[in-house]
Amino acid sequence: MSGTAAPRSRRPSIALHAAVLVFGALSLVPLLWMLSASFMTTGEASSFPPAVIPHRPTLIHYRDLFGRLALGRYALNSALIAVVTTISSLAINSAAGYAFAKLRFKGRDRTFRAMAAGLAIPVQVAMLPLFLLVKGLGLVNNYGGVIIPGLASIFGIFLVRQYALAIPDDLLDAARMDGAGELRVFRSIVLPTIQPVLATLALWTFLATWNDFMWPLIILSDDRKYTLPVALAGLVGEHAQDVELMMAGAVITVLPVLVLFLFLQRYFVEGVTEGSVK
Amino acid sequence: MNGAGVAIPTTMGRKRRIAPGWWFVAPALVLIIVFFVGPVIAAVGLSFTDFDLYALADPRAARWVGFRNYSRVLHEPLFWQALRNTLYFAVVGGPLTVAASLGAALLVNARALRWKSAARAVFFAPFVTTLVAVAIVWRYLYHPRYGLLNWMLGHVGVHSIDWLGDPRWAMPAIILMATWKNFGYNMLICIAGLQNIPRELHEAAALDGATPFQRFRHVTIPMLAPTLFFVVIVTMIGYLQLFTEPYVMTQGGPLRATTSLVLYMYEEGFRWWRLGVAAAIAFLLFAVIVAFTLVQRRLSPRGAE
Numbered sequence: 001m002s003g004t005a006a007p008r009s010r011r012p013s014i015a016l017h018a019a020v021l022v023f024g025a026l027s028l029v030p031l032l033w034m035l036s037a038s039f040m041t042t043g044e045a046s047s048f049p050p051a052v053i054p055h056r057p058t059l060i061h062y063r064d065l066f067g068r069l070a071l072g073r074y075a076l077n078s079a080l081i082a083v084v085t086t087i088s089s090l091a092i093n094s095a096a097g098y099a100f101a102k103l104r105f106k107g108r109d110r111t112f113r114a115m116a117a118g119l120a121i122p123v124q125v126a127m128l129p130l131f132l133l134v135k136g137l138g139l140v141n142n143y144g145g146v147i148i149p150g151l152a153s154i155f156g157i158f159l160v161r162q163y164a165l166a167i168p169d170d171l172l173d174a175a176r177m178d179g180a181g182e183l184r185v186f187r188s189i190v191l192p193t194i195q196p197v198l199a200t201l202a203l204w205t206f207l208a209t210w211n212d213f214m215w216p217l218i219i220l221s222d223d224r225k226y227t228l229p230v231a232l233a234g235l236v237g238e239h240a241q242d243v244e245l246m247m248a249g250a251v252i253t254v255l256p257v258l259v260l261f262l263f264l265q266r267y268f269v270e271g272v273t274e275g276s277v278k
Numbered sequence: 279m280n281g282a283g284v285a286i287p288t289t290m291g292r293k294r295r296i297a298p299g300w301w302f303v304a305p306a307l308v309l310i311i312v313f314f315v316g317p318v319i320a321a322v323g324l325s326f327t328d329f330d331l332y333a334l335a336d337p338r339a340a341r342w343v344g345f346r347n348y349s350r351v352l353h354e355p356l357f358w359q360a361l362r363n364t365l366y367f368a369v370v371g372g373p374l375t376v377a378a379s380l381g382a383a384l385l386v387n388a389r390a391l392r393w394k395s396a397a398r399a400v401f402f403a404p405f406v407t408t409l410v411a412v413a414i415v416w417r418y419l420y421h422p423r424y425g426l427l428n429w430m431l432g433h434v435g436v437h438s439i440d441w442l443g444d445p446r447w448a449m450p451a452i453i454l455m456a457t458w459k460n461f462g463y464n465m466l467i468c469i470a471g472l473q474n475i476p477r478e479l480h481e482a483a484a485l486d487g488a489t490p491f492q493r494f495r496h497v498t499i500p501m502l503a504p505t506l507f508f509v510v511i512v513t514m515i516g517y518l519q520l521f522t523e524p525y526v527m528t529q530g531g532p533l534r535a536t537t538s539l540v541l542y543m544y545e546e547g548f549r550w551w552r553l554g555v556a557a558a559i560a561f562l563l564f565a566v567i568v569a570f571t572l573v574q575r576r577l578s579p580r581g582a583e
Contacts, residue, residue: 031404103297
């Protein structure tokens with residue numbers, strides 16, 4: 001278990017590493033099997049005993065998906081929505097989070113508390129009238145209807161505020177003395193200072209948007225506008241028997257976020273610990 | 279706290295001027311009010327109307343029906359089944375997920391472990407994946423004949439469970455998948471919690487001759503209890519909003535065994551366009567979530583001190 005200064009024998013260490021290996025295998029097996037099955041020839045994954053490694057690896061399912069099934073379009077839709085959402089929500093939430101931390105205005109703390117209380121309300125409660133509102137705005141089956149309602153994030157504002165509280169006021173005041181306006185202060189002093197939390201927020205927003213399912217499912221009715229998860233859920237309805245094809249689709253959907261995670265791990269981890277341990 | 283006001287010579291004498299702070303929060307605030315607060319309030323009204331497909335074409339067709347949606351839903355056996363399923367998922371899945379998180383955290387935090395960050399990354403990887411995609415993967419892992427899971431279980435003498443086709447096994451299957459997907463997140467919180475336990479406590483216990491298990495039982499668990507409790511409740515509240523897994527893996531079946539409240543709400547609202555009824559379901563879900571939150575407030579070990 002966790003740390004003692006006692007000298008240890010080799011045996012507990014071997015047991016520990018074995019346990020980590022088992023746990024790690026359990027975490028990775030579904031993903032590895034997905035990858036492996038995506039290269040199998042049609043029907044190969046439906047055999048007993050289960051095929052683990054593709055006998056004659058093939059790219060035919062990927063070709064099928066990008067050719068006949070136009071998955072490339074969905075990937076582009078997903079990417080477009082995720083990038084636009086990430087950039088705009090970053091601007092909106094960082095400005096608000098900073099103001100709630102560092103600018104003084106009447107009603108600030110009351111507003112912030114009221115907003116934080118909203119975190120307790122599940123999004124599903126708002127969903128039905130929100131759909132009617134989006135419909136009224138003519139944004140059903142439109143990327144705007146997917147993107148705009150989620151741009152302001154109470155959680156994101158919270159995260160930025162926590163971080164911005166640590167900015168020394170002297171730093172901001174010095175800039176103001178030099179004649180910088182509030183916007184200028186924000187751009188050239190605050191934003192660079194809170195960069196780490198912005199990276200975290202950007203990653204989490206991108207991830208959440210890329211992976212989101214229920215809201216795009218509700219808003220996007222034209223299948224040319226589907227995001228990857230929505231398209232994939234539709235595909236499994238028609239092609240449930242094509243295991244290998246579906247696995248290739250799953251790989252295409254999951255790979256971008258996994259790669260992102262692999263390279264930017266640190267920011268993911270910081271996001272979790274900062275968001276929870278106040 | 280701050281002298282930010284000093285440098286902003288506010289309005290004295292001049293005409294009313296909006297404090298810059300408001301400009302900074304305005305975009306977020308407007309969006310939150312228009313797309314969240316407004317709809318939440320409107321949902322209350324919606325749940326008291328018979329808003330349906332006809333009203334969708336012409337909102338004037340909707341009429342006020344008082345509590346009829348609520349009484350109708352509460353008399354619907356499917357609602358109670360969805361509630362039971364949802365509670366089953368949350369009450370079993372939440373603690374199970376956190377138990378896995380704690381186990382993983384203890385492993386990663388062990389001092390003798392090499393490649394700590396690699397282990398942590400591997401455990402966390404399922405969490406970042408796209409739920410729809412991995413739910414599809416698990417559909418095949420659960421295949422009664424060709425699935426990897428039954429094949430592995432076959433080696434220990436368990437024979438072909440029809441995971442997603444048997445009403446008794448479908449929810450456990452979804453719980454298992456959700457545990458796999460989500461434990462990495464709470465693991466990070468548990469690691470942070472473990473690192474906050476003063477090392478002297480462990481050393482003192484070790485000096486007194488406590489075995490590793492005793493130290494776990496009498497030092498780690500009590501010190502971590504507030505964190506664990508909080509994490510379990512938050513996970514359960516998240517799990518009460520179960521939707522994607524049954525939508526993709528079972529369509530709520532077999533025999534409605536995996537129909538959750540949110541899936542039920544989705545079907546009423548967006549498949550049958552009974553938005554009034556669906557809004558009532560949403561508020562009943564909210565009531566369940568509030569109940570969980572209150573239990574947390576009341577029982578929180580931190581609050582009891």
